[in-house]
Amino acid sequence: MQNDNLKQEKPAAHKGRPREFDTEEALDKALHVFWRKGYEGTSLSDLTDAMGISRPSLYAAFGNKEELFRLALDRYAEHGPGAIQRQALSEPTARRVVERLLRGVAETLTDPCNPRGCLAVQGALSCGEAAEQVKAELCSRRSKSEAALAERFERAKQEGDLGKAVDPAALARFVVTITQGMSVQAAGGASRTDLLAVADMALLAWPSSA
Amino acid sequence: MQNDNLKQEKPAAHKGRPREFDTEEALDKALHVFWRKGYEGTSLSDLTDAMGISRPSLYAAFGNKEELFRLALDRYAEHGPGAIQRQALSEPTARRVVERLLRGVAETLTDPCNPRGCLAVQGALSCGEAAEQVKAELCSRRSKSEAALAERFERAKQEGDLGKAVDPAALARFVVTITQGMSVQAAGGASRTDLLAVADMALLAWPSSA
């Protein structure tokens, strides 16, 4: 585990034959396939075709189908639409957090460059035994998102930004439920305008509107 | 096509060897498997095991996997949780329609006797080519549900039961989005209490609250 990249020029200078494809690029292709077809609906051939690499290359670089999915999911959460949540959480008030979250979700779910809907929702909502672990992973990630939002509301409550009667966990669940519903709507072909209208309507329920 | 069941005693009295299993019962088993695993996640073996019949019997009685799914979906819509919508639509006011719909959905989605979530949502949200038609069918059914609700709101508007400024289609989309989000929540393990709280919170956004 010694740190041997002393000269930081070029990635590293590996020993053997260098990889002929860009890992990030290939992962991005894989992400899009999973996103569009779901975990079970995506075959190895779908993946290798889209990534432009051979099957053994895929296994050498990414492990197997499930590990590849997890890597794609990580990428989705960091560089893709999953990043909205993080951005939203940094807004100054709870209300602004929700506004940004709902509108941001409405927009990214209907981004014409991407498949419709959310990978964390459609990736494996229900599935056979073979995909149970993937399904569990997605459930866990959704729960974590929800928990992070609840925590943010908790803080807002302490800051006096949210009424004392508000239940942060329940409010977070409500907001997340809307985003998940929007994901289903997007998968069904709802337009950006449609989803933004849903977001606005949800904001009417905001506790501090009184 | 002559109507020859003159004596209505017993189903009909077929000619050849009678079927050894009850069609409705077998269909119900199939419904539960599809419900739990989704269309793609369900294999023919899963189905025959659960239904307790052989593969040729399944094909003889139900056509093929896709037709069986459609039949199961019909059953779901008529006798299963899909019936809530119909019940809710008959409530006297728009507000009561939504109340009954949201609470009813919250309850059935978490019915301990059934798989968590909604077949029309999880059946095939994203999938491979082989299931595209099933996915389209589910989308279409969800759209029809939404349209029926919009129509109910339109009527409510004419009856003066809903403000003139309200957009029936948008309101219907909002309500349906909540139910779809609840389906994702239920699939993720949310409790009945959790979902009822979501339903109540959604009702706070009701237009006539002003």
Added chain:
DNA sequence: GAATTTCTGTACCAATAGGTATGAAAATGC
């Protein structure tokens, strides 16, 4: 009872699933 009709079980089908063995090809360090 014979003929007919329909169902059931076994055994099978081609296609595809996810995953690998193997040897050639291309880069490195010495």
Added chain:
DNA sequence: GCATTTTCATACCTATTGGTACAGAAATTC
């Protein structure tokens, strides 16, 4: 230049997929 190391492409593996052919069994009708 040579050995080493790693990647690549072809070709293959077993298990499972959705779907059937076929023969025997069980019921109805005449």
